[in-house]
Amino acid sequence: MARTTPRDAAVVATLGVPAPAGRWSRVSLLGRAVALIAFIAVIVALGLTLAPANALELQYAVSLTLFAVATNLILGFGGLVSFGQGIFYGVGAYTVALGWMHHSLNFTEAMILAPFFGAAAAVPLGMLALRTRRLYFSLLTLTMSQLAYVIAENQTNFTGGTNGVFGAMVPTWLLNLHTSFLFTAAIVTVSIAVLWKIVHSPFGLVLRAIRDNRERVEALGVNVYAHELAAFVISAFFCSLAGSLFVVYSQSSYPEILNWTASGVPVFMAVIGGMYSFFGPVVGAFVYEFANHYLIEYTQDWQLVIGVVLLAIVLLRPDGLAGSLGSLRAWLRRRRQRAGDVPATAAATTDDAGGRP
Amino acid sequence: MSDTILSVQGLVRDFGGFRAVNNVDLAVERGTIHAVIGPNGAGKSTLFKLITGSLRPTKGRIVLDGHSVGGRRPHVIATRGLVQVFQLSSICARLTVAESVALGIIAHRHRTLDVFSSYHRRALVQATVVLEQVGLASQATTIAGTLSHGDQRALEIAMALAISPRVLLLDEPTAGMSPAETAVIAQLVASEARSRGITVLLSEHDMDVVFGISDHVTVLHQGQVIAEGTPEAVRAHPEVMSIYLGRSADRTEEIA
Numbered sequence: 001m002a003r004t005t006p007r008d009a010a011v012v013a014t015l016g017v018p019a020p021a022g023r024w025s026r027v028s029l030l031g032r033a034v035a036l037i038a039f040i041a042v043i044v045a046l047g048l049t050l051a052p053a054n055a056l057e058l059q060y061a062v063s064l065t066l067f068a069v070a071t072n073l074i075l076g077f078g079g080l081v082s083f084g085q086g087i088f089y090g091v092g093a094y095t096v097a098l099g100w101m102h103h104s105l106n107f108t109e110a111m112i113l114a115p116f117f118g119a120a121a122a123v124p125l126g127m128l129a130l131r132t133r134r135l136y137f138s139l140l141t142l143t144m145s146q147l148a149y150v151i152a153e154n155q156t157n158f159t160g161g162t163n164g165v166f167g168a169m170v171p172t173w174l175l176n177l178h179t180s181f182l183f184t185a186a187i188v189t190v191s192i193a194v195l196w197k198i199v200h201s202p203f204g205l206v207l208r209a210i211r212d213n214r215e216r217v218e219a220l221g222v223n224v225y226a227h228e229l230a231a232f233v234i235s236a237f238f239c240s241l242a243g244s245l246f247v248v249y250s251q252s253s254y255p256e257i258l259n260w261t262a263s264g265v266p267v268f269m270a271v272i273g274g275m276y277s278f279f280g281p282v283v284g285a286f287v288y289e290f291a292n293h294y295l296i297e298y299t300q301d302w303q304l305v306i307g308v309v310l311l312a313i314v315l316l317r318p319d320g321l322a323g324s325l326g327s328l329r330a331w332l333r334r335r336r337q338r339a340g341d342v343p344a345t346a347a348a349t350t351d352d353a354g355g356r357p
Numbered sequence: 358m359s360d361t362i363l364s365v366q367g368l369v370r371d372f373g374g375f376r377a378v379n380n381v382d383l384a385v386e387r388g389t390i391h392a393v394i395g396p397n398g399a400g401k402s403t404l405f406k407l408i409t410g411s412l413r414p415t416k417g418r419i420v421l422d423g424h425s426v427g428g429r430r431p432h433v434i435a436t437r438g439l440v441q442v443f444q445l446s447s448i449c450a451r452l453t454v455a456e457s458v459a460l461g462i463i464a465h466r467h468r469t470l471d472v473f474s475s476y477h478r479r480a481l482v483q484a485t486v487v488l489e490q491v492g493l494a495s496q497a498t499t500i501a502g503t504l505s506h507g508d509q510r511a512l513e514i515a516m517a518l519a520i521s522p523r524v525l526l527l528d529e530p531t532a533g534m535s536p537a538e539t540a541v542i543a544q545l546v547a548s549e550a551r552s553r554g555i556t557v558l559l560s561e562h563d564m565d566v567v568f569g570i571s572d573h574v575t576v577l578h579q580g581q582v583i584a585e586g587t588p589e590a591v592r593a594h595p596e597v598m599s600i601y602l603g604r605s606a607d608r609t610e611e612i613a
Binding site for chain 1: 409411431432435436440441443447448449450451452456457459460461463464465468469470471472473474475476477480516520
């Protein structure tokens with residue numbers, strides 16, 4: 001049995017644990033919905049008003065939030081540390097780029113097919129990788145990602161080799177900065193909403209249970225392997241979609257986007273933001289990408305800085321920013337409780353931090 | 358006439374040269390509480406792992422309600438109606454108490470691959486009913502990992518009951534519990550099983566727990582069945598008295 005600490009309780013508080021509908025959960029649900037809409041409004045407003053270079057950077061960060069949330073479906077909710085999600089990101093990007101280069105798919109067709117290609121690739125890779133557990137799973141996915149990188153680099157005639165594919169693969173209506181930003185933001189918002197629904201479904205509950213204790217779930221009559229594979233494929237679907245948005249941003253695709261360091265990026269984002277929280281990776285993606293973008297102006301060794309930050313998070317705040325926020329809320333609640341403002345029974349539940357009806 | 362729901366015939370399991378389960382026969386009657394007792398190392402846990410499918414038998418047959426299930430995968434056996442409660446508390450530490458039970462309901466209704474439905478909300482409502490029966494209703498929104506040991510055992514039993522098992526397998530349900538907690542759990546198991554008509558197969562080394570609630574007792578020693586029958590008959594069995602009761606008497610003296 002896993003040892004639990006009060007911090008675990010705080011983590012679950014930020015997870016959005018289904019709780020009986022009541023005054024507390026309804027208030028917080030409304031609060032969360034307002035906060036979410038405000039957040040989206042601010043991002044869209046920024047995207048439409050910032051200087052072109054910054055707006056483009058923001059568009060890239062928005063597309064990466066989808067990559068991070070999709071990766072976190074299996075990382076934070078499934079307990080699977082994959083260093084291979086870059087493969088599916090790359091499949092998405094290359095579907096659009098190669099479809100254009102070989103005149104076989106137009107942009108719309110490629111955008112629609114990209115996530116399905118990613119999901120299709122995830123079936124055999126997942127079937128193989130999920131035969132292993134923990135560290136071996138991570139190493140196997142890492143190896144697969146390096147393999148995908150080598151294939152993309154060496155099949156010069158098909159993929160353009162090391163140089164990748166550059167060109168006018170994005171239709172002219174998407175070259176407008178505002179249209180391109182809104183297109184990306186719309187796809188990301190809808191996709192994250194779908195992923196939210198998946199996490200908050202019977203399947204999502206089973207997935208979290210498998211993460212906590214797979215033997216127990218198996219004893220309840222659940223085929224754990226099949227459910228992990230389903231999660232892996234769903235994650236790959238949305239990673240590929242994020243990859244196709246990379247082409248909208250960069251109008252290119254090249255091997256570096258699918259090597260193992262690229263696969264590590266969404267994992268870092270989820271860890272920074274808090275992998276046990278649904279929206280943690282969104283925050284992590286913005287923090288990581290902007291740190292990445294602006295640190296490079298000050299130091300060549302920005303990766304060193306990010307490395308130190310990651311180490312600090314893993315050692316001191318393993319639940320990331322969202323987990324810290326949860327702890328802060330729990331602390332505030334205890335203070336209020338001591339002051340006698342909140343009835344003890346209501347405060348003892350998790351619903352006001354993560355209420356769902 | 359007898360109505361056997363679970364039968365084990367000539368079951369053998371070797372670990373290298375060591376024979377942990379040696380030619381065991383067992384017949385569990387429908388609707389009864391059947392206990393397997395024996396000192397530590399008697400092969401109780403191995404026998405249970407063979408029945409649940411966590412281990413493959415070296416030889417022998419396991420028949421559950423007319424179907425041969427020996428060597429099948431655990432989740433397959435679970436869907437046939439045999440559900441186990443683990444020896445060590447084995448809960449999903451980050452789920453709430455209500456979610457843990459809802460998990461069982463979702464699994465039982467085959468809704469685990471529901472990606473977009475809201476069936477889990479209905480399951481959560483149903484879970485509160487089960488939680489009331491085991492006395493955990495007030496803890497519904499508590500994180501399972503923060504419960505006391507005794508409450509975790511009760512939660513385990515609630516999770517198992519949620520799947521309406523035909524046979525409930527309890528491997529030392531009161532391991533590591535205080536006598537007071539033990540009494541509560543034993544009572545809970547007995548009353549829930551009898552009211553729902555669930556067959557229970559449980560292993561114990563605490564004989565007092567077993568004799569209070571069981572209809573039938575099998576004694577295992579060094580991997581073999583050495584006695585079986587009603588609790589009274591087993592208690593009076595000379596071999597049991599010498600190897601088992603003698604031992605526990607020694608232990609009592611040690612403690613005293």
